[in-house]
Amino acid sequence: MPRQPRRTQAERSGATTFKLVAAAQELFGRDGYAPTSIEAIAAAAGMTKGAAYHHFRGKAALFRSVFVEEQRQIADALRQAAAREPDSWSALLRGCRTFLEHCLNPAFRQIVLLDGPAVLGWEQVREIEYAHTLRVLTEGMNAAAADGAMIDGDLPARCQLIFGALCEAGMLLARSDDPVRALPVVAAEAERLLGSLAR
Amino acid sequence: MPRQPRRTQAERSGATTFKLVAAAQELFGRDGYAPTSIEAIAAAAGMTKGAAYHHFRGKAALFRSVFVEEQRQIADALRQAAAREPDSWSALLRGCRTFLEHCLNPAFRQIVLLDGPAVLGWEQVREIEYAHTLRVLTEGMNAAAADGAMIDGDLPARCQLIFGALCEAGMLLARSDDPVRALPVVAAEAERLLGSLAR
DNA sequence: CCCACTTCCATACCGAGAGTATGTAACTGA
DNA sequence: TCAGTTACATACTCTCGGTATGGAAGTGGG
Known part of the structure; x- marks a missing residue:
């Protein structure tokens, strides 16, 4: 019997992308696209650039x-x-x-x-x-x-x-x-x- | 009697700003704002960044x-x-x-x-x-x-x-x-x- | 249960480009 | 003539988008 992981991959992935989009919506909406860095978005979402670039092709894709x-x-x-x-x-x-x-x-x-x-x-x-x-x-x-x-x-x-x-x-x-x-x-x-x- | 300079300051200044704006219009219009660098514009106008930053506050001002x-x-x-x-x-x-x-x-x-x-x-x-x-x-x-x-x-x-x-x-x-x-x-x-x- | 494999995410790094500091040549005016 | 200003170039910094790499977490077949 396979041991139950605390969180499935789909859950992890979904949660982080959601948090990223939410943070991006907040920052893009407040400061605009250009002045908002990927790093700032990731930090606001409680993670680092790596996560963002894993789930999105780039800044424009996140936008x-x-x-x-x-x-x-x-x-x-x-x-x-x-x-x-x-x-x-x-x-x-x-x-x-x-x-x-x-x-x-x-x-x-x-x-x-x-x-x-x-x-x-x-x-x-x-x-x-x-x-x-x-x-x-x-x-x-x-x-x-x-x-x-x-x-x-x-x-x-x-x-x-x-x-x-x-x-x-x-x-x-x-x-x-x-x-x-x-x-x-x-x-x-x-x-x-x-x-x-x-x- | 003041010796006559080859070009007055106003002429120099006017000519370069004109060339800069013309080159910028060309490149901004063709490639868009973000992908166009100040350096590329200056080069297209036959000069360097220094001239551009002397006459314009920054990229946005030139735009x-x-x-x-x-x-x-x-x-x-x-x-x-x-x-x-x-x-x-x-x-x-x-x-x-x-x-x-x-x-x-x-x-x-x-x-x-x-x-x-x-x-x-x-x-x-x-x-x-x-x-x-x-x-x-x-x-x-x-x-x-x-x-x-x-x-x-x-x-x-x-x-x-x-x-x-x-x-x-x-x-x-x-x-x-x-x-x-x-x-x-x-x-x-x-x-x-x-x-x-x-x- | 085990273990190769994949997915997820962090850390370290690279290069482009905006902006600044500084040096020098050209012009100005007294 | 020459001190001061303007025009421009060169050299530099620093932020930031994007990539490479390493390790942790989850997955599926044996």
Whole structure:
């Protein structure tokens, strides 16, 4: 009978990668990609560089995991918010507002909006986003279009444009003097933009 | 009577900074910010690091000059394109299309859309853009609004959102399989977005 | 239970590159 | 003419990403 190890390999591995990604998310989000060293991340996770380089190809790969994690989180938030709305159109509007609110999180802005494109390149960012944030947006738009609530056009391209507008709105909002008071006006403008696409 | 030097200090200084910025624009645009070393830039400009660090605080400062130069170039292109249009609204549309075409330039995308925000931060990027690209867009929108061609709302915020949409559209366009054929459809969607704001 | 094998992680090391210190040539102004 | 400033090169340091190596922990077949 094989003796039982205190922790299986999968457990060890999973625990350390989780701790690494969590620490990286914290530091990348606070200080940005370039000023954050792998060594600092490993130390914050209670280990050394060796562990990090064992589980990740390099700094960019670790960042990628953090980026994906951020995407997962916001996609979840968007889904939940949209699910509470009665119809496809109001779900779309609610999603936009939720996204803007999420942009008040500095770590999200730093990782997803500022560093993401530079570190991963547009190709990869878009690929990841299309599996999360953009996916939710696309589904919402398709639903609205299917309900006949939206004027005709190229929906994938439209999603992309709206998404770009929302990202910019998020930055604008977050860097305003009083984000809480600026939210309604920015959200209103975003909804006006979206509303103008309504049939 | 002071003897005439072959070149005045201002001439020397101006010539080297110009060569440095030109070389940096070339390399940053082709390879990106991180993979481009100061030494490589200086060498391409026919000098050593010392010159670069004499005229610029550091790598980011040199990049900033390049970024500003890119902004100047596109702002000029936008102004020229818009000036040929008969009315404020068609000038706005023409400007959007010109911006999209400009996004086909890989160096512009790399410097302005990908690296800019990560290297300079959103604050600084916005400040520079507001003196160039966003300034042109704002003027165009104000003119259109003054002509009564646009629905009411917060114009500064609207400029920002439209600008974000255009940037995303530019990336989408540039990375498509056949940019030349994709341009009409993306431009159409952008113009639909803008057109929906028409009165 | 044993033992070769793999996985996990730490320590030691290497090289690239950003930034600094210092020296020297070119220009300036009194 | 010459002291002082500006422009630039050379030499150096130091941080940091990445690799090589060694050992500890877990795994699976006998």
